[in-house]
Amino acid sequence: MNKKASIDFNQMPDAHGHFGPYGGRFVSETLIYALDELESIYRSLKDDPEFQAQFDYDLAHYVGRPSPLYFAERWTRETGGAKLFLKREDLNHTGAHKINNTIGQALLAKHTGKQRVIAETGAGQHGVATATVAARLGLECHVFMGEEDIQRQSLNVYRMKLLGATVVPVTSGSRTLKDAMNEALRDWVTNVDDTFYIIGTCAGPHPYPELVRNFQSVIGREARQQSLAQTGKLPDALVACVGGGSNAIGLFHPFLADESVAMYGVEAGGFGLGTGKHAAPLNDGIPGVLHGNRTYLMEDENGQIIETHSISAGLDYPGVGPEHSWLKDIGRVKYVAIDDDEAMDAFRHLTRIEGIMPALESSHAIAYAEKLARKMDPDQTIVVNLSGRGDKDILTVAEIDGITL
Amino acid sequence: MNRIKQRFEVLKQQGRKALIPYIVLGDPAADVTLPVMHALVEQGADILELGVPFSDPTAEGPVIQKAHERALAHGSSLRDALTLVKQFRETDFTTPVILMGYANPIERLGYQHFIELALDAGIDGVLTVDLPPEEAGEFNQQLGEAGIENIFLLAPTSSDKRQKMVAEMAGGFIYYVSLKGVTGAGNLDVVSVKQHVDHIRTLTDLPVCVGFGIKDGASARAVADLSDGVVVGSVLVSKMAELAARAETSPRAFSQAVSSLVAEMRDALDN
Ligand SMILES: Cc1ncc(COP(=O)(O)O)c(C=O)c1O
Numbered sequence: 001m002n003k004k005a006s007i008d009f010n011q012m013p014d015a016h017g018h019f020g021p022y023g024g025r026f027v028s029e030t031l032i033y034a035l036d037e038l039e040s041i042y043r044s045l046k047d048d049p050e051f052q053a054q055f056d057y058d059l060a061h062y063v064g065r066p067s068p069l070y071f072a073e074r075w076t077r078e079t080g081g082a083k084l085f086l087k088r089e090d091l092n093h094t095g096a097h098k099i100n101n102t103i104g105q106a107l108l109a110k111h112t113g114k115q116r117v118i119a120e121t122g123a124g125q126h127g128v129a130t131a132t133v134a135a136r137l138g139l140e141c142h143v144f145m146g147e148e149d150i151q152r153q154s155l156n157v158y159r160m161k162l163l164g165a166t167v168v169p170v171t172s173g174s175r176t177l178k179d180a181m182n183e184a185l186r187d188w189v190t191n192v193d194d195t196f197y198i199i200g201t202c203a204g205p206h207p208y209p210e211l212v213r214n215f216q217s218v219i220g221r222e223a224r225q226q227s228l229a230q231t232g233k234l235p236d237a238l239v240a241c242v243g244g245g246s247n248a249i250g251l252f253h254p255f256l257a258d259e260s261v262a263m264y265g266v267e268a269g270g271f272g273l274g275t276g277k278h279a280a281p282l283n284d285g286i287p288g289v290l291h292g293n294r295t296y297l298m299e300d301e302n303g304q305i306i307e308t309h310s311i312s313a314g315l316d317y318p319g320v321g322p323e324h325s326w327l328k329d330i331g332r333v334k335y336v337a338i339d340d341d342e343a344m345d346a347f348r349h350l351t352r353i354e355g356i357m358p359a360l361e362s363s364h365a366i367a368y369a370e371k372l373a374r375k376m377d378p379d380q381t382i383v384v385n386l387s388g389r390g391d392k393d394i395l396t397v398a399e400i401d402g403i404t405l
Numbered sequence: 406m407n408r409i410k411q412r413f414e415v416l417k418q419q420g421r422k423a424l425i426p427y428i429v430l431g432d433p434a435a436d437v438t439l440p441v442m443h444a445l446v447e448q449g450a451d452i453l454e455l456g457v458p459f460s461d462p463t464a465e466g467p468v469i470q471k472a473h474e475r476a477l478a479h480g481s482s483l484r485d486a487l488t489l490v491k492q493f494r495e496t497d498f499t500t501p502v503i504l505m506g507y508a509n510p511i512e513r514l515g516y517q518h519f520i521e522l523a524l525d526a527g528i529d530g531v532l533t534v535d536l537p538p539e540e541a542g543e544f545n546q547q548l549g550e551a552g553i554e555n556i557f558l559l560a561p562t563s564s565d566k567r568q569k570m571v572a573e574m575a576g577g578f579i580y581y582v583s584l585k586g587v588t589g590a591g592n593l594d595v596v597s598v599k600q601h602v603d604h605i606r607t608l609t610d611l612p613v614c615v616g617f618g619i620k621d622g623a624s625a626r627a628v629a630d631l632s633d634g635v636v637v638g639s640v641l642v643s644k645m646a647e648l649a650a651r652a653e654t655s656p657r658a659f660s661q662a663v664s665s666l667v668a669e670m671r672d673a674l675d676n
Contacts, residue, residue, distance in 0.1 A: 016539060030560040186463060302510060
């Protein structure tokens, strides 16, 4: 732990966007200029009090922050063990943590004067959050979405359309989130002069992992204060699901220097880690280069990215934000996996005993937190990031139940 | 001497421009690529650029993306590219071959291991689309030590500082991307190309070749007049796609189809 204690987590990434061997800027030459431009705008605004005040104002009055830290008393009692607290990102405007980031990036976009924004989306939550800020600022919005995800997240597709966005179906590759990101990168190269790319997670080329983390860190800063106020101490453990890793890094980052706080990132175990049909690169992948950064990936022996599987579209991604790869290697965060069935059980369970319907993504964190709580003492506390609400997943759940709505 | 250097010297003496066709390894079938490579050389190609299929080719437009998908459908890989070039070298000792692709398959083999295999196969240059100078340091040095040219892209958006940085690191030739966009896009602007190429020439003695957006003899000629050569990809690849769509399987048919296109460009460049 001594070595870790000497790391200044706020100094990461380095000037070139590296977290140890991870991160960086692996993109074609044409995009470097856009990334340089984004970085210089972000650097000039990051510590600007006016920018920060605008961000805080929007989070308070438009998103509805701070989100509550809710003590799930009945869930705690029935589980037996540590006290379980839910960080209620599901109560944000548009129903997930994704909006924290899109508010921030939209403010950056406004400063560039670009009139067109693009985004990739898996579950559709980031697409909805982007379409929402675009509507508010009067920006043209194009959201790239894999054809398969368009099928399983049809409610969010319609929401985006109502918000005035164009949803562009992506038919290349595996037709899911990774391919949507490829297509967004291609669009950006082509329309780089007038287009701002709002990436939805803490992945992609530098400076995205850093700026998405910083915008999402409001989650952890609030949770820290709320824990101190409600329990008189820091939590003993944090649990969050990891797709690209933005809700997790947002919760974890403000606690990284607190050695007493254990952290668990929960990846999608799909049909089970042993089956190879999952989306858990930190559990069962190796480092490589995709979407502009070096990170753990799911790939075959030839370096081709392989198709992932998860019941939750938002976790169905073969990579992960580079900071998580680094936090894994230095041992600061432990990365575990929860499979489809366990996540479904957790979805039903939390809905029935707390009256809170979690997103299928968040259900992975719920399932792991329950296992963890049982191994801990009643005077210990766990904060679980409830990254989003489950309304968008109702069709998926109904289908599993054999019901057509 | 590296074959790319040699080839540009000869071209310079002859006052000719380089014609650099691009095809994707294993598109649409494993046995097509080798005969097509030889056919391209016969029709006057100076340097061959062999695309290495990748699952996520973010710099490619739809035409070349689909070629990657066709090649991956039967498992074409970087290892196959190395084997194939070795076969090509059994009968062709002089035509330079460049592998163009993405970083991840190379990282998976390991840079050093890849370079050993590339040397053994007779590969002359490498162009890794998503490995800009900032990330290429170690690989660039290892390639330099092995005598394999590391070819870099410059774009209309590259700042002056970056153009200098690339000019310092680059080997073989500078590949100027003629437009903001993916491969196969149609918005070629000859005036802008001239400005950029002229500027790059003030920074380096390396030849400057232009690619992306060259569709026929006329556009090849227009661009070659301003530079040292042209890279032609999507038109050839879409010809391959046409035949593949008709379920054509004879390697000869593919060779003939691309031959006529390349012959037309050669003619436009030379006359
Ligand atoms: C509710 C919810 N949670 C989590 C995720 C996963 O993203 P990340 O790992 O970036 O938080 C998503 C993505 O769509 C989501 O919608």
